[in-house]
Amino acid sequence: MSKLIVDGNWAAADVAYRCVDFAAIYPITPSSTMGELADEWSFQHKKNIWGAIPQIIEMQSEGGAAGAMHGALQMGALATTFTASQGLLLMIPNMYKIAGEQTPFVMHVAARALATHALSIFGDHSDVMSVRSTGFAMLSSHNVQQAHDMAAIAHAATIRSRVPFLHFFDGFRTSHEESRLTRIDDDVLHEMIPDSLVLENRARGMTPDKPTIRGTAQNPDVYFQGREAANPLYEKTPEIVQECMDKFAKLTGRKYKLVDYVGDEKAENVIVAMGSACETIEETLPHLPKGLGLLKVHLYRPFPTAAFLAALPKSVKRIAVLDRTKEPGSIGEPLYQDVKSVVGDGVVVYGGRYGLGSKEFKPRDVKAVYENLMQNTLHHNFTVGIDDDLSGLSLKTDAAFRVEDPGFKTAVLYGIGSDGTVGAVKNIVKIVGENSDLYPQSYAVYDSKKSGGLTASHIRFSDAPIKSQYLVEVADFISVSNFMIAQRFDVFHGLRSGGTVMINTSLAPDVAFANLPKDTQEHLMRIRANVYFLDANRAAAELGLGNRINTFIMLNFFNLTKVINPKDAAESAKVAIEKTYKKKGMDVVQANWAAVDQASKYLVKYNMPSSVSNFAPDFVPAMTLDAPAEIAGTLGEIAAQRGDAIPVSRFRVDGQFGGGQYPVGTSKYEKRAVSDKVATVDIDKCIQCGKCSMLCPHAVIRIKAMTEQQAEDARAKGIKVVPMKTPELGANMYFTINISPADCTGCSVCVKNCPVGALSMVPARDVMAENQAAFNAAEEIPNIEREKLNLNIPKHVELLPHYFEFPGACAGCGETPYVKLLSHLFGDRMVVANATGCSSIYGANLPTTPWTSDSKGRGPAWSNSLFEDNAEYGLGMRLALNQKRDNLKALLFELGIADVEQIFDETDAAKQREIESNLRAQLAKIDGPRARLAESLVGEIVNKSVWIIGGDGWAYDIGYGGVDHILHSGENVNVLVLDTEGYSNTGGQQSKSTPFGASMKFAIGGKDHAKKDLGMIAMMSGAYVAQIAMGANQAQAIRAFREAEAFNGPSIILAYAPCIAHGFALQNGVSHQMQMVQTGAWPLFRFNPDLIANGQNPLTMDSSVDNPMPLEDFLKTESRFGAARAANPQFNKLVDLAKANNAYKSELKKHIAQFAMLHKPEVKENGEG
Template sequence: VMACRQTGWALLASANPQEAMDMALIAQAATLKTRVPFLHFFDGFRTSHELNMVEPLSPEVMRGMISEKLIAEHKARGLNPERPQLRGTAQNPDVFFQGREAGNKFYAAVPTMVKEAMGQFEKLTGRKYGLFDYVGAPDATKVVVVMASGADVLEDTVNYLVSKGEKVGVLKVRLYRPYSEADFIKALPKSVKSIAVLDRTKEPGSLGEPLYQDVVTVCSTAYKAGELKELPAIVGGRYGLGSKEFTPAMAKAVFENLSAAKPLNSFTVGINDDVTNLSLKYDETFSTEPADTFRALFFGLGSDGTIGANKNTIKIISEETGQFAQGYFVYDSKKAGSMTASHLRFGKSYIRAPYLVSKARFIGCHQFSFLEKYEMLNRAEDGGIFLLNSPFPADQVWDKLPVEVQYDIVKKNLKMYVIDASKIANETGMGARINVIMQTAFFGISGVLPKDEAIAAIKASIKKTYSRKGDEVVNKNYAAVDQTLAAIQEVKVGKADSKIKRTCNVEGFPKFVRETLCEMIAFRGDQLPVSAMPVDGTFPTATSQYEKRNIALETPVWESHLCIQCGFCSLVCPHAAIRLKAYDGKDLSGAPKTFKSADAKAPALKGLKMTVQVAVEDCTGCGACVYNCPAKEKKDGAETGRKAINLADQFPLRETERENLKFFMGLKDEGSSKVNRNTVQGSQLVRPLFEFSGACAGCGETPYVKLMTQLYGDHLTVANATGCSSIYGGNLPTTPYCTREDGRGPAWSNSLFEDNAEFGLGMRLAYDKMGGEARELLTSMKEGPLKAQAKLCDDILGAGQEDWVGIEQQRGRVADLKKALVTVGGEQAARMGTLADYLIKKSVWILGGDGWAYDIGYGGLDHVLASGRKVRVLVLDTEVYSNTGGQMSKATPLGAVAQFAAGGKPNPKKDLGMISMTYGNIYVAQVAMGADYNQTVKAFAEAEAYDGPSIIIAYSHCIAHGIDMGSGMNEQKKAVQSGRWPLFRYNPALRAQGKNPLTIDSKPPTISVADFMNGENRFRTLQKTNPEVAARLAKLAEAEYAWRLSVYQQIAAMSCDTGKKEEKVGAAA
């Protein structure tokens, strides 16, 4: 927002959900009056994601605020050839300055007109707003100036402190631009002696943040003009950056700073700045919340429905009891499987608390494994209630708790209840969705509502929420509710004497991981000091291995006697939790008793042993490995239902498989160097350098990313567009990109959404430039200081580096060169030493989703592909904006329901592959791993080998498709079988051989497009809500895909034998 303050837009701030609604209308009315554009803003997440009670604006109020005359005048100013005019002229120095000043009177009139709009709004609603609103003692000597959500915190704090006799106040800024000096001075108490200005931004290098500078300027000007008898002491501070908490305790500390003999300026509050010592200390126990406010905390697992259920709980309680309610929902950026926290408040008065619950009367833990990793009960009120989803019954669970949990329960005299919600969900067909069960249990034991009343309300909300998904889903939820109350068990609290401890074993972890990342993993990042953070935002890779989330209820178990060692399970595993390794059998000495191995079956691996190892603590339990395993057990000619890999309860496997994985990782790899890595099995014998990401269980994107690192990871640089792939790829606390044993691995960076292609091209140009300089210098030095190493220089300069063998050989030569440079010495040798690594091939892959490649970043992508440079582009096509919740993109197929396409997308999917092929010198491949593993690997190999730009468009199934993610690869297969996603490779290099560059790898359709569409909720939803439109769009889709496929087939059938020798097309010079 602060970056917009010089644009000429008026800026209007709101502090809570009610104000967000009110200011939206006031801004609309004001912009029509003033002819100045308005930007109405509020705090991201803190306000935008707060659930609170609001008094809705009626259409009558809206009509009373908006003048039809002003609307007509506004429309009359629009461009219209009936009354033509011209805008957007290119002005010269003679008149530009005058033109900029011509609008001054409009800006000068804005404050008055906004006040008029606010006055009209008060008449219609009774809610009064000013440009600046003061709350506090009329004779206050200390005042804090703030805008947006921090204003509500300060208002509550000020009211409390004033009740204790303190002369304090808060001045809430609403109209930030244009800044009205007169209205600010009028709102400021004349008694003020000192002012603290809080900014929710940081402007490095400035004399102060924006709001602070405005207040200093206004007060200085007013003092000089005699409007202020005394110039107050003014200090500025920063708070709330990145949605950091801002509580009444912190607000109180700001006032205490003003009371100091020398108040700290440019301070921070809410963090511990042990580097520049600018942070204020505060009393964390201070609170202004009313004693009768009921506070509850629910800790759930991402995608288990906890947040959705708690949103319904708020609605139920507010509607059934008439109480005020508020909710905040905290979750990290992991796509699924991370801990979520729901912060709920209920009370008799309006809840003005834009911060998280610190003390709760009720705490629900919806995942038993959380107790081993996270502190929860430190937030429990004495005498509160603790509800646990537990696989252990009430008479066994106490001994399974970590001693720290037992201690908190005993010390705080908590009542504890357990329920096996996962069992009930499984029995009622709910899968992992335990939300309704835990919601019912909450109402059953909290006493917030009578049980019968609560059950009826829950069932009504189920009907409302899930009816569009069909009666079967609704009835499953009903059944889960009906089983819940009888399954709740109260636990007899014993002594705190458990042998289990929550403390994380960090032995052997790197220092930064121990001291910083592990604290973040344990949800204690808020307590980390400034000194714990990197100064330039650079973080180490290979840290996801330390997380061990243990979120899967079931994980795969390898049956070595059934395995055909195809590598499919490893290939499709979204989280690299399944590994293949071939090794010398002699290395099995000292293996754990439960470690499994088998003779390697591939001819190239003869004499070696093979193991398929599962990282059970990193697995998400999606079951994709089991679904795609082709090796089935048979007895008496009939299939038994078992495969070479099967799911089993995770908990009993943890200890043994932890030891097995450690032993497996220590085995020397003897297989990957003996096979062709550009095959399915060959690629899977290479250690993935992308592991244990925060992607959804069953993710369709990550198998492609993982494969990319197996093929090229040791010399790979990734430019990643913002989206799912940047969040699971580069989000704290841990990162999945990792390294080989020698420390080599992918280098990764993320810039923006829209400029990723250009970002990657810049990397390519930089590598090419530095590589060119290195070659030029080496050529010069071989005639001089390196004359004795001339052969080594020639070998380096002439190295092909077409494959991993050539790259490793070049690394050996460069290592020898570095040794020679030490001996030679001198300025040239020093410069050559900094450039030497650029003599080794670097592969640049530009990575992103369809929202980037088809939409927002398409212009840049087109520019980069047209550059002719050797960049590789991987488009992870989920056919929606997955990261932001499933909005329509140009990749969304005809007939699919998505956000912004609730009635089904009416137009066809953009054909990015065909568009790219029109250049003629770009390698283009369209792949779907689940349909053809070999074609996918082959496309990667060809894209990397091509001497020019290349793009792979990869079909990636997604939770937004409304499918069982464990069988996502089969959905990919059906997309290809229906003809709507043809597999092809377009290799311009074939033209020079007189061959057609286009190869269609998929067979003619074997199922209809309608058959495919019927298997996914994104299409089925429309069939339920509007069957006529769904049928029409399905028919159009069938014809569209048939037409597209016929075009591809005709191109592939064309003769390319022109009788003339074609010159090579490809890389730019």
């Protein structure tokens, strides 16, 4: 049996792949990598234990995956899937069917929180507890090794029992923890799953050679009896599972029971738990008084009553049951109710909750539960790990309590999302595992931001297996990959006395230390830390590695910690580098080898002074000083990484903050300063085209036009102002352009696309103070009135107020410019239904959000429901708004208001505002409840612009049914599809929008079928349809948005959005959009059915392919195609198919337009169609 360093997802997927014929998959965090691995292994022709290559298929949704598996199972195949959270819920209908038909099957779940008052991608048991009534057996793993072992036991037990199994482990805490694994050999799995049982299962499969009828509809006379007939199978299942565990023990030496007991054999106080918490409780027990125990539940369904009672010491008086879920309104959570039912009245049983949404569960929490049990002070329905000062349910904990083995070697490496630190840590752990007998453990903590958020990678090394399922609290080594982290957060408070600090910065050591916060300097001196400074950014630049600093972080970790011999680490790193980068050429490999050899050259030992710097700063505040109290309070605590301590009383009953709804416009107060280099502009070179402002993915570039008096006032505030170069806004108008360096991500999109080179990238520290002050002052300059602007001109659009600013998207994101443009045009009257995905995460991820309001308090009203239902969600918004307008109209007629029909016929938004104001004045003079009711609705005079936003994974796949429905509904809704040609939010899996030949996750060898043409499909529905690429044609994008919004019916805009998953530097995103259009793969067009009634062609082609860019040339510029070319010998055939498909669709669109002209609607004399 081989020993590997892997995470829990790999551990489960490895067994699952080898034990099945078929897997239907769909991406969802944190389970996605299981499906990715299965797809990769299948492409590599790795075989299962019967010598066959499992077939892996990605479906359009989890519901689709469940249906496909159900079909495969009916044919006698062995199948699996991997899922979590909402995805698991979508499988519930099929789970009932599969269980009811007593079909062997195993699904593997990285257990995750459900979306309730908010979405959470993090771990708890809410999802798996929601399916406990389906009839699936449920088997729980508690660590990475168990995720491997229990997967094998589940696959063995299901085929023996004919009961389907759900095997689960904690999302992130287990699924993403890297640890040492002893791999199960194929012969062991084969012994666990004998061929005879496989053949029996296959024989039960449907075949026309022995026809059967399944899935009948039954009547009241027999349905009940049929439901009860399965009882014997469920009664035998616990015994079968234990038999499989016993056989597994004989084959591997690793022993398990349905319920494992650890602790005092005469314990009076016992905790019952499932999942990774069991490891922490077991680790803590030796540090507590005698008389305590722990029951670790593995088999949860069918609940193993006999095994539970046999394992429970007869001496027990009190039990605390820990559930990692919440069921509002119940008498207790699921595991508690089961335990309470089993033990009866002779033992006092308390139920409590912990760890929701990956909340930390630490030894101090374990101690608090046991102490309250021992003192008989525990109350039912308790919580632990939070401060519930509202209901008084939380237990007080001892913050100083620690149990971590002093023999552990521990480290925490802090970074910024997408900077490579997390990847460096994964390599560190693998290298240590391969070069020593140490047991490694790594676990990364990060938020949902797409990039730029704080990451913390926690590492432990030990001579024995590690049970600590919580973050490192005391570290021997702490590194910081970005100096801003050390200035903003108290990251060194957990450093052990005499520990080592490594800080990456381009500043000279003396300057850097002097600029550390005063408290940090004092702390490092007090504990006599060993301080090192690393200039990895200079190293990467000098060695031609761009901004990739992870190798320098990794090698200097080994140089300073000596966890293993640094020379051995360097040799292992070189082997890994060659394996990773050989496809890119030996020059790339050698550059990375040089980084390994020269890493220590850029590391400097710093001798701390005897006293703190005279000018030592305080910590940079998490929110700017001008942030309102509501934002600086709770949200400020979250931004400062102190959200764990926020008490329950600070939240409203709906889980939100403060007295109002979640506040808008909060991102402007965070000022994350995540980039060492930022954009700056030479206003004298600027030609005032507004291109940089429009293309900026992060809304950090602002242009303003102003009068002569305003210009004088601006100059007095340090704002650079020049005369406007064009007269369309009037004579004597002035112009300013300013950039917020604290919000700039350093993506360089503006620099790459300025037609005159007026922008450049400079060190942030050189311009931060001056440019930020100018930007802030310029924001006070009033915007030009909308009515004075020509909104077909891009630079005029950029003079409108910003309603979307500073999102936490990837640097250079291709999606956000479209969202920003949309908000410019309609933001003051816009309602947004946003599908779960990238746009919902950068759009509304705590602590701050980019959607904001104008000086009049108006702005987009934004909401997210789920991934799969966004089209329907937005349609519901539209229908409710329609109903409000209808109700208002009826009330105005009833109240005798004049010209009601004319009021509601008005379509101009500015005039609607005037009407609204006049109506309010009229209604204020009318007494009575009907007038008050009308007043509550008068805002509906201004017709709201409903926009339904999401990515291609939503629109092409999981939500396509809803999109199709609303496009045929006739209702006035607008759909914006941010098309990245893949599932960006879950890590870059293929969608139906992925083009021919692109290598994405779930399509490693290149997608072998055509991209779905959603635009062409939509054209058949009578909707307005446009396909745009802002980088290729900004004016066309603006026109499409305006036409779509003006169209009185459904509209859909398909917006091409470059993504990091495409495999090129996003600073070149605009040129890639141009090239995509030039190849003919993304033609720009607008299809407006309104033109048909006037005898005009509804299809306008806005791009020409008279001189097309060869598709082959474009494919060479993106590694998603290069990877497929290297992996797939048939790649050139895929390219030919793609070219033929593009030509075919181009011709087909023309024929559709001609067909529409031939079948234009007849216009009646009264104007009705």
